[in-house]
Amino acid sequence: MARIELRDVAHSYNGGKDYALKPLNMVWEDGRTYALLGPSGCGKTTMLNIISGLLKPSEGRLLFDGVDVTDSKAEGRNIAQVFQFPVIYSTMTVAQNLAFPLVCRGYPVNEIKQRVDSVAELLGLSELMQYPARRLTADQKQLVSMGRGLVREDVSAILLDEPLTVIDPQMKFELRRKLKQINREFGITMVFVTHDQTEAMTFAEEVVVMKDGEIMQRGAPQDLFERPGNTFVGYFIGSPPMNFLSAEVAEGKLSCPNTKFSVPADNLGGKGEIQIGFRPEFVELVDPEKANFATARIEKVDNLGVETIVTLTLPGNLTVRAKTTTRFHQDAGDVVGLSVSDDRIQLYSNGQRIGQANEMA
Ligand SMILES: Nc1ncnc2c1ncn2[C@@H]1O[C@H](COP(=O)(O)OP(=O)(O)OP(=O)(O)O)[C@@H](O)[C@H]1O
């Protein structure tokens, strides 16, 4: 097990012209489940390869439990890495594939058998042990890849780089559940790379959101959802994304044109461009006369079965989306009221969170 620390780590693939990873400090605590989430090209794989030792960072130091491992090779780091596409030895059986890392390290035969059998059982591969690996389906192959990472009792961390891309949707849920179970049973740190927010939010205790080689925010899924630290996270997490409206400071109040929103704002002068942000989930659709936030015209109603997404146009041609799980009987063209509780309204200045509407009083 290990606590993994990145100290002033940065990486450039072209001698400093562009940074795939900008200088950063961060710690991956021992035994936790993490998801690394961000758009394509933001540096997720670069980060993982630096931790596993496939890549040496062009700047900074990497520490495992306080020991500097920056110059040590991948083999010496006890990190298991699972890639997007399964890596298996096609001429071997499933059992031989799973045993391989232990055979290479000279484990005793009976211990190999015991560990291989328990990992196979955990991953539901017991029935396939004598099967040639080349005849497996893509998701079975990926299970074998994962299994090879898990048989080693000395692994400090398992890094998974979009491992579920080749797995069919029903298996994905099952596999995430198994990974969490493995984390609980063995306390192995897990870093799971994905650009699928649902996957990240359901898997990890802590989600790290990246953009352009920088960490935008890290925190519990609920924190990222309820209090995005910046407008990027507000847009990137959640579906539909967070609603953002421009706000103005005047006469000691922060208000939003064309809405009833207004809170005291004695200390917000000179803070640059201010926006308010609120999740579609926190918009309540009510009678127009009961609304605390605004009245709006319904533009579109998308019934998705369990939930309904209502697109609304506010005066001034502002668009806001609401998401509701209760039955919704109104239709495009109808006028409705919007209520949003102040403790669900976040405030942003130049894209960075500066507080919450109910804290302004
Ligand atoms: N071997 C390489 N040589 C040069 N540039 C690279 C190399 N690998 C990655 N890059 C660049 O570094 C940046 C970060 O890439 P990286 O693969 O880490 O992103 P990613 O977040 O894993 O993306 P994806 O979601 O597409 O896998 C990108 O701009 C990419 O083009």
Ligand SMILES: [Mg+2]
């Ligand atoms: Mg990648």
